[in-house]
Amino acid sequence: MRGADAIVKCLEEEQVTTVFGYPGVAICPFYNSILKSDIQRILIRTEQNAAHAASGMARITNRPGVCAVTSGPGATNVITGVATAHADSIPMIIITGQVNSELIGRDVFQEADITGAVESFVKYSYLVKNVEDIPRIFKEAFHIANTGRKGPVLIDVPIDIQNAEIKKFSYPKEVNLRTYKPTVKGNVPQIRRVAMALETSAKPIICAGGGVLTADAGKELRDFAEKYNIPVVSTMMGISAMPTEHPLYFGMVGNNGKPYANKAMNESDVLLMIGARVADRAVSQPGLITQNKTLVHIDVDPAEIGKNAGATIPLVGDVKSILQDFMGMPFGGSHRRWLEQLSFYRKTMEPKRTPNPAYVDPAAFIAMLSEKMAEDAVYVADVGQNQIWSCAYHVVKKGRFMTTGGMGTMGYSIPAAIGAKLAAPDRQVIAVCGDGSFQMSMMELATMCQHHVPVKIIVLKNQVLGMVREYQHYTYSDNYSMIDLAGSPDLSRLSAAYDIPFLRLENMDGCEETLDRFLEKDESMILECLIDPMDLVVV
Numbered sequence: 001m002r003g004a005d006a007i008v009k010c011l012e013e014e015q016v017t018t019v020f021g022y023p024g025v026a027i028c029p030f031y032n033s034i035l036k037s038d039i040q041r042i043l044i045r046t047e048q049n050a051a052h053a054a055s056g057m058a059r060i061t062n063r064p065g066v067c068a069v070t071s072g073p074g075a076t077n078v079i080t081g082v083a084t085a086h087a088d089s090i091p092m093i094i095i096t097g098q099v100n101s102e103l104i105g106r107d108v109f110q111e112a113d114i115t116g117a118v119e120s121f122v123k124y125s126y127l128v129k130n131v132e133d134i135p136r137i138f139k140e141a142f143h144i145a146n147t148g149r150k151g152p153v154l155i156d157v158p159i160d161i162q163n164a165e166i167k168k169f170s171y172p173k174e175v176n177l178r179t180y181k182p183t184v185k186g187n188v189p190q191i192r193r194v195a196m197a198l199e200t201s202a203k204p205i206i207c208a209g210g211g212v213l214t215a216d217a218g219k220e221l222r223d224f225a226e227k228y229n230i231p232v233v234s235t236m237m238g239i240s241a242m243p244t245e246h247p248l249y250f251g252m253v254g255n256n257g258k259p260y261a262n263k264a265m266n267e268s269d270v271l272l273m274i275g276a277r278v279a280d281r282a283v284s285q286p287g288l289i290t291q292n293k294t295l296v297h298i299d300v301d302p303a304e305i306g307k308n309a310g311a312t313i314p315l316v317g318d319v320k321s322i323l324q325d326f327m328g329m330p331f332g333g334s335h336r337r338w339l340e341q342l343s344f345y346r347k348t349m350e351p352k353r354t355p356n357p358a359y360v361d362p363a364a365f366i367a368m369l370s371e372k373m374a375e376d377a378v379y380v381a382d383v384g385q386n387q388i389w390s391c392a393y394h395v396v397k398k399g400r401f402m403t404t405g406g407m408g409t410m411g412y413s414i415p416a417a418i419g420a421k422l423a424a425p426d427r428q429v430i431a432v433c434g435d436g437s438f439q440m441s442m443m444e445l446a447t448m449c450q451h452h453v454p455v456k457i458i459v460l461k462n463q464v465l466g467m468v469r470e471y472q473h474y475t476y477s478d479n480y481s482m483i484d485l486a487g488s489p490d491l492s493r494l495s496a497a498y499d500i501p502f503l504r505l506e507n508m509d510g511c512e513e514t515l516d517r518f519l520e521k522d523e524s525m526i527l528e529c530l531i532d533p534m535d536l537v538v539v
Helices: 003-013 023-035 046-059 075-079 079-088 133-145 159-163 188-200 210-214 216-230 258-268 286-289 321-328 337-349 362-372 383-392 414-421 442-450 466-476 490-499 511-519
Strands: 018-022 041-044 063-069 092-098 124-127 152-158 205-210 231-233 248-253 270-275 293-297 313-316 378-381 400-402 431-433 457-460 500-506 523-531
Touching: 003 023, 003 133, 018 046, 018 152, 018 414, 023 159, 023 337, 023 457, 041 414, 041 442, 046 063, 046 075, 046 092, 046 159, 046 400, 046 414, 063 075, 063 079, 075 079, 075 092, 079 092, 092 133, 092 231, 124 133, 133 152, 188 270, 188 293, 188 321, 205 258, 205 490, 210 321, 216 321, 231 258, 231 337, 248 258, 248 383, 258 337, 258 490, 286 414, 293 321, 337 378, 362 383, 362 466, 362 511, 378 383, 378 414, 383 431, 383 457, 383 466, 400 414, 414 431, 414 442, 457 511, 490 500, 490 523, 500 511
Parallel strands: 018 041, 018 063, 063 092, 092 152, 124 152, 205 231, 205 270, 231 248, 270 293, 293 313, 378 400, 378 431, 431 457, 457 523, 500 523
Antiparallel strands: none
């Protein structure tokens, strides 16, 4: 057995089913060895999207996604995808090829110090120096990536290490890292303090972040909220922790959130931030959420607690475990008047839109799309105006809403949707993007075709970089710069080039029939919707 064979064996031991990547000389031993395995290989058309696809798979399976790329430009190209996963706390293993060990540091062809380059974007990184270390390193990497605050781990493997013979392969049964002991169980006295605060609370509220989903604690959150009748709001990354139309759910908070959701959070007397970073996009003024209220911050990462807002009651631990512990606590209250007040806010504070009838109204379109989608469908939103409209108007039933909120990486939705569809082939998967973000990943149409991945793509086309245009509208008094997407491809002809069925919707006339055709079969399809370039994000 050679080092490359050992890597493949490690992936099999971790029950990895799919590797996304792009080969080159420095990773060729690995890709030669994987031919003898049942692990599926997906050739992505650019390395950044290999990480996005691995992210999409990880978010559906709750296991680390895996991508493998070559050294030099292959490794540097993948960094944006790694940074995106890090910002969103997505578990991932990135395998990079490297030049021969004795050549490292000599600036030889396609050499890059990738472990140094990704230092701020990974939980940990390894440079393999001894072939005998491969089993231990991979066991540790998967453990680190998928425990505590989840995130990416990079393993850099020189080509000579991949080709070296390993004397004895033995995959460790467990991991014992002296300096890495993430807290799982919450501190019992702190849990009791939270229970006491909720016992006397008249206006409690839960703000659910992405940590609820990465901890696979959606059911526990719903059970907890329902048992104690506590209303819930969410951050962008926490969307789908609760069904959108659940009577206790009051929408997304933040700069682009629902006004009534922000008002609910500000007026609460006990605020439970669960699995949320309290970052600026969700809480633009952290001081407001500490005024006249008890702030309970629950997170598996102790570094996040108190970083942006001082918590009255800090509680470190796994969200799933802590919510299960709460279920046995003897506190309660109907909070009927508080819920009635929030319902009144929702009815009276819903912004009114005045869409241009000559175009597709993104709000009405996304609402109708949501109604017609399968209950367990996966909706993957890209970045830009399409993301904010999606957050505001997509209705989650029993499915999943995915986007990148931490890094805000354009071009995310199509590769992430590919990963999600491969993880759940029986579920409907739809990627929604703008015409700007579509052009950042449209090369992955080839990946969809080659590997028969039936992802449905919706392009909200307004022929500008809409979010930047909107910012320049407000900030620079309509002095627009570098937002015109003139020269974009004709999507009907582009679709034909890839032999993908194509539909176009120019306004809301016939929208229902068009969506029925779009969703009818489990096949790849592109739907182009013409959006008013002057339409603003009003949610």
